[in-house]
Amino acid sequence: MSAESKPLSGLRVLVPRGGTWGDLVAQALREQGAHTVIAPLVDFAHTSEEDKLVDALKDLEAGRFDWMTATSSTVADVLTHHNAVIHPDTSVALVGEATAVAFRDAGFPITRTPSEDNSTHTLLREWSEIDTTDVLRVLTLRSDVAVPVLTEGLISRGHDVTQVLAFRTVGVPASVHIREDIASGRINALLVASAKIAEEVAAQFPDLPESTIVACIGPNTLAAAEAVGLRDNPGGAQKQALLDTVESVIDQSDMLD
Structure with missing residues (x-):
């Protein structure tokens, strides 16, 4: 063509x-x-929840979360900036091709992404582990302007969710x-x-x-x-x-x- x-x-x-x-x-x-x-x-600035983020990343390295989630490629930058380590026993659920590319490029593991229609709603439908009777400890990292669809979906299913504003979006x-x-x-x-x-x-x-x-x-x-x-x-x-x-x-x- x-x-x-x-x-x-x-x-x-x-x-x-x-x-x-x-x-x-x-x-x-x-x-x-x-x-x-x-x-x-737009660009991305340090979070207003820096202390909470640092504590959450320490817990992430220690294996205190069953899962962590990210729907923005900027989360990979935040993890890299903080020299974060994802414990081998912690699974990682991502949404978005840019997010997956950034995580792969940074050397972070990826456990689950939606199989099709790469969206938050599809992830919630396909994520079989969250629909069992087990209460999972989940870390959700997001922007200050993100709509908390994933966080609310996990909480509504009875899971123990630690939600942290990992970065701010500025003009x-x-x-x-x-x-x-x-x-x-x-x-x-x-x-x-x-x-x-x-x-x-x-x-x-x-x-x-x-x-x-x-x-x-x-x-x-x-x-x-x-x-x-x-x-x-x-x-x-x-x-x-x-x-x-x-x-x-x-x-x-x-x-x-």
């Missing part, structure tokens, strides 16, 4: 996160003909060059991949050209975008191809814990 005939040809797409997530998304978009600009609008100002390219329409598609990114896009780019495609990943992000006044333009077949491409490599539950 020539570059001109690929579904995303003609699009110059702002990828609003870096790291493993940004690399996976950008590669998938380029394979479909898009040009990509990785310009993080990052776009460069002058990026702002100019968006204002001029040179960057003509924006990915909005979380509620926090929706806030940053609305605040930093208040006067988007009418022709710019705004692609919100998942219903939670779309609702957040609407709440901050960010328009969700139709976009047609190219917008749908953009959404499909991103969702083929990154599950929208990345912002669910």
